[in-house]
Amino acid sequence: MSMNKICIIGGGPAGLSSAIKAAESGFDVKLYEMGEIGDNVRCAEGFIDTLNLLEKPEAGIRFKVKEMLVRCSDETYKLDVSPIRLWMIDRREWQRHLADKARSLGVEILENYPVTPDILKKMKDEYLWIIDGSGVIPVTSRLYNFQWFYTKNCGVTFQYLIEGDFTFLHEKILAGLEPRYTGYYWIFPKGTYQANVGIGILKYEGQVLRHELDRILEKEGLTRDYGYTIKQAIGGLCPNVIPHKVVYDNIILIGDACGLTSPFHGGGIDLACISGKVAVEAVLEERVDTYKQELLKIIGDKLSLEQELVNFWEAAGFELVNRLLKRFSKYKKFPYLIMNPAKYSQQLITLLKILKNTEGKSKRVH
Numbered sequence: 001m002s003m004n005k006i007c008i009i010g011g012g013p014a015g016l017s018s019a020i021k022a023a024e025s026g027f028d029v030k031l032y033e034m035g036e037i038g039d040n041v042r043c044a045e046g047f048i049d050t051l052n053l054l055e056k057p058e059a060g061i062r063f064k065v066k067e068m069l070v071r072c073s074d075e076t077y078k079l080d081v082s083p084i085r086l087w088m089i090d091r092r093e094w095q096r097h098l099a100d101k102a103r104s105l106g107v108e109i110l111e112n113y114p115v116t117p118d119i120l121k122k123m124k125d126e127y128l129w130i131i132d133g134s135g136v137i138p139v140t141s142r143l144y145n146f147q148w149f150y151t152k153n154c155g156v157t158f159q160y161l162i163e164g165d166f167t168f169l170h171e172k173i174l175a176g177l178e179p180r181y182t183g184y185y186w187i188f189p190k191g192t193y194q195a196n197v198g199i200g201i202l203k204y205e206g207q208v209l210r211h212e213l214d215r216i217l218e219k220e221g222l223t224r225d226y227g228y229t230i231k232q233a234i235g236g237l238c239p240n241v242i243p244h245k246v247v248y249d250n251i252i253l254i255g256d257a258c259g260l261t262s263p264f265h266g267g268g269i270d271l272a273c274i275s276g277k278v279a280v281e282a283v284l285e286e287r288v289d290t291y292k293q294e295l296l297k298i299i300g301d302k303l304s305l306e307q308e309l310v311n312f313w314e315a316a317g318f319e320l321v322n323r324l325l326k327r328f329s330k331y332k333k334f335p336y337l338i339m340n341p342a343k344y345s346q347q348l349i350t351l352l353k354i355l356k357n358t359e360g361k362s363k364r365v366h
């Protein structure tokens, strides 16, 4: 076994970021992707750099998001997100660009190469380290039998790609809250004539998401009658708890495989990129046993505050959340509180405490 050989599984944001970092650090890198790079994307394609740690995407940007509309009951709140590092991107284009960059640094990318548990077993002898960025459900969990962990600890989503006139959301994205579930729906345009329209439920209670989304399309006027056409439907899990163990022998989990999406909004592109890089640093500095700790130093506060927000949301119920939006959405810092909670952790904790005490609990409306 060469001491310099690293194998990466998965050509998503986690695997590609890891591959680039590993090649830049002088490793001999092979990346295995089961399809073709950019083909297997399950995403609303909002790239948000919540911790200000990433480069602006070098390719695939559709537009910088300037405003976020939040629909709640009959109200629509407007949040100014222009200072927040949030772009709508085309992930296929972005990932292909990252793959080209990786290749130019010497990474060998093998496409149409699904890594099975048996192949993974053999790879363990061949490579010094294997970095598993194969998303949910990752191949490592199939070898070590912990697939159940991901289905137990995740948000559940369903999304359509819709064609039609989205000029009403020029430089904007829309998120909608409803009393029927803890979660939200989104309309994320990819330009003027296409949008990802989906629903994500943070605590899944057996809802049929396709039916829920069809109802939302009616409500938002995004049906055939108004000139909108569904082009594609996808479902997907957003794993939001980090497994107790993130290193299995010489395999390191990154990105979704490491349970890394926001418990609050399901975003995981940023966490995938960060974890991919941190994993390589751990290998480089020969301290893989502290990989999880190092990762938590960077993203731990963000994740726990986001979990706090979800707990608050669940306890408070829809009506109170609506009242809070009414009261606070006009404040300039409000978008930061919900999209970059770690940066404003003290303010957020104080606010949640005050609200818990003053507003009390209101019953959830079904």
Ligand SMILES: Cc1cc2nc3c(=O)[nH]c(=O)nc-3n(C[C@H](O)[C@H](O)[C@H](O)COP(=O)(O)OP(=O)(O)OC[C@H]3O[C@@H](n4cnc5c(N)ncnc54)[C@H](O)[C@@H]3O)c2cc1C
Binding pocket: 009, 010, 011, 012, 013, 014, 015, 032, 033, 034, 035, 038, 040, 041, 042, 043, 044, 045, 046, 047, 048, 113, 114, 115, 116, 133, 134, 135, 136, 139, 157, 158, 159, 198, 235, 236, 237, 238, 254, 255, 256, 257, 260, 261, 266, 267, 268, 269, 270, 272
């Ligand atoms: C509907 C939906 C909407 C979302 N919207 C957003 C959003 O707007 N913004 C955001 O930040 N996050 C969003 N997310 C989350 C985000 O998509 C993920 O967190 C992110 O893609 C994780 O990146 P990853 O590289 O870990 O995994 P993935 O992007 O899933 O990449 C894994 C790659 O590994 C490959 N692969 C899988 N198995 C194997 C195997 N056995 N062998 C070889 N290759 C394999 C796959 O083909 C894929 O290319 C959304 C998720 C869903 C489900």
